[in-house]
Amino acid sequence: MVYLRNMEYNWKAIGKRIKSERENLSLSQEELGEKLYSTRQLVGRWENNVSRPALEDLIELCKVFDCEIGYLLCEDGYTCKTRMATNIKNATGLSSEAIKVLSHIKNTPIRETILSFSKILEHEKFHDLLKAIHLHVFEFNQDRFRVDHENAEHIANALNCKQDEVKKYLEANSKTAIESILMDIVKSIDLGYNKKRTPKRSEEAIKTKQLF
Numbered sequence: 001m002v003y004l005r006n007m008e009y010n011w012k013a014i015g016k017r018i019k020s021e022r023e024n025l026s027l028s029q030e031e032l033g034e035k036l037y038s039t040r041q042l043v044g045r046w047e048n049n050v051s052r053p054a055l056e057d058l059i060e061l062c063k064v065f066d067c068e069i070g071y072l073l074c075e076d077g078y079t080c081k082t083r084m085a086t087n088i089k090n091a092t093g094l095s096s097e098a099i100k101v102l103s104h105i106k107n108t109p110i111r112e113t114i115l116s117f118s119k120i121l122e123h124e125k126f127h128d129l130l131k132a133i134h135l136h137v138f139e140f141n142q143d144r145f146r147v148d149h150e151n152a153e154h155i156a157n158a159l160n161c162k163q164d165e166v167k168k169y170l171e172a173n174s175k176t177a178i179e180s181i182l183m184d185i186v187k188s189i190d191l192g193y194n195k196k197r198t199p200k201r202s203e204e205a206i207k208t209k210q211l212f
Contacts, residue, residue, distance in 0.1 A: 012049045013074045019047040021065040021072075036060050112191075119189045129181045136174045140167075 022032050022043070029047070030040040036057060045051040053061065062069050067081035080086040080096045088099050105114055120126060155170070156163045 009073050011052055014072065015047045015049040017072060017074055018043075018053075018061065021061075021067070022047075025065070032064065035064050115191055116189055119191070120185055123185045123188065125181055125185050129178065129185065132174070132178045132181055136171075136178060140171045140174065 022029070027035075028040070029043040033040045033043045036043075038057070042051070046053050046057075058069055058072060062072055065072065065081070068078075068083060070083065071078040071081045077083075078086055080089050080099065085096060085099045085103070088094065089096060094102075102114070102117075105117075152163045152166050155166050159166065159169045161169050
């Protein structure tokens with residue numbers, strides 16, 4: 001067994017990370033121990049910083065938790081399970097789960113859908129779409145929609161509806177706006193599949209032409 005000796009690691013924090021990752025996978029100490037060909041007692045000792053896992057154990061834990069050893073050892077700079085994901089998160093602000101989903105799409109049979117996603121991100125109306133979605137979430141999903149009596153009356157007159165129906169009408173308009181922007185983007189996406197390809201001429205055809 002190989003142990004990490006004379007290394008300045010926070011083993012208490014590492015124990016908490018092992019516990020947190022185990023619980024994220026809904027595994028009991030016994031179940032995790034079985035995956036590591038170890039015991040529930042030993043897993044408990046790691047989590048409570050009573051003993052330290054050997055290097056072989058850390059490598060196996062990384063396989064179970066789908067992470068790099070630097071993340072498991074709580075090294076500085078890791079906010080995601082891998083250094084690459086951490087860099088993407090720092091550059092874009094995307095969540096760890098969002099990055100994981102995108103990475104998985106790239107490695108599945110539907111990986112070509114990432115091309116459509118890229119086109120959506122590149123579109124000039126993408127920022128408008130995000131703003132419309134965010135406004136809808138803030139106003140309606142989070143139930144933050146507020147309008148005073150006087151404005152509600154004006155809006156109701158403009159929409160030709162009752163005052164207590166103003167929220168419903170505005171929510172419907174918000175949904176329509178999101179759908180409209182999204183479809184404008186989708187309709188403009190061109191993945192290049194319909195472009196005509198010039199057929200390659202055979203070497204024999206080329207030689208025949210050269211003779212004349």
